[in-house]
Structures are given as structure tokens and as C-alpha cells.
Amino acid sequence: AQSVTQPDARVTVSEGASLQLRCKYSYSATPYLFWYVQYPRQGLQLLLKYYSGDPVVQGVNSFEAEFSKSNSSFHLQKASVHWSDSAVYFCALSPMSNYNVLYFGSGTKLTVEP
Template sequence: AQSVTQPDARVTVSEGASLQLRCKYSYFGTPYLFWYVQYPRQGLQLLLKYYPGDPVVQGVNGFEAEFSKSNSSFHLRKASVHWSDWAVYFCAVPNMGYKLTFGTGTSLLVDP
């Protein structure tokens, strides 16, 4: 079955520093992939989505992600982190059409 793995349960970065959150996928063929963000006590918000094509995808709030077939990865990046980015980030892949399989999430902590 299709799956995604987020190897880092927690990442800490200083405000203003760059960020990369890792996502590895297991998929037969070329997947669609999504990144969501969950702020404290809120639901999930869609950050960006990858549909097969251009490997670099731009999202909201300065986030982008790069798809790599050779590395089976879809890492999320941001050039300069803001304190308001403190949240949990989830990578997800559609699995058998309508089902969405999520990673376990990466908690991002921002040092002031």
C-alpha cells in the first residue's frame, strides 16, 4: 500500500533560519502528495499539493516542496521561519483513490 514516512518527530529552528521538513513516500508509480499544517487546537490546513509535473511546488506563507522520484521524497522547505510557523506538519498521499494516508507528523518549534 502507498505510505509516507516523516522521520523527524520534532524539529527546532531559530526564527529567521531556513527550514526543511522531511517526507519519504512509498508508492508504485508517480504519486500525488500533499503537505498540511495543524496549528494548536485547530484542524488541518492545506499548505500545498503536488500533482505530477513541475517537481517544485509553491504553497502558502512562503512554503515550497520539492518532489524527487530518485529519492522517493517530498520535503517541505521555507527560506526564513517565523514564530507563527510553530505547528505540526503532516505529509499525506492518496491511497486507493479517495483514502488519504498521513504521516505521523513533525512538530516544528521556533526559537525566538
């Protein structure tokens, strides 16, 4: 079985501050990992994805994520947030056994204050 846990339901940061959104996964092998963002009344958009290689992956809009096999984590980071980054962020996993399926975490709602 596989699962994704996002321990922080809500995160609030000031504009210009750095950001880390946490994601922990449970899976017997190395999964394919994703971060998606959902803006109000819109569908999900892919920020970045990881399967192998450099554990730090770069994504769109200056987001990056770091994979840690030892910690079973895939945290999302950004050096300086903008008010337009306010949205809900989802971490997701695709198992090797069924690569068409995305298993999502519960999401983290990010609010960027001016």
C-alpha cells in the first residue's frame, strides 16, 4: 500500500519570506513523486516531479523540491514567496505497480500575507 501525508493543513508566510511545505510518503520502493498547485476555482497544475537522479528538482515559478529516501520525504521549497503563490499545494505519488494512478496528500493551503 502507499500513502502521502502532508502534515500542515495551513501555512501562512509573509511576502518575501522563504517557504517549505512538507510531504512524507509511504511506499516500499522509490515512487514517482509530484507537487501540484490548485488556485481557486481552477484545476491542478504540475509544479515539478521526481523519480531518480539529483534529489533536488527544479520546477516552475522558482519552486524546488528535495527528495530524501532516508526520511521518505519530498518537501517543497521556495526562497521568496509572492502573494500570487497563495493556493492549495498537493503532494502526490505514483507507484511503480500502477504508474497511471496518482495518490494525493490532503493538501496544504498556503496564504501569503503582504
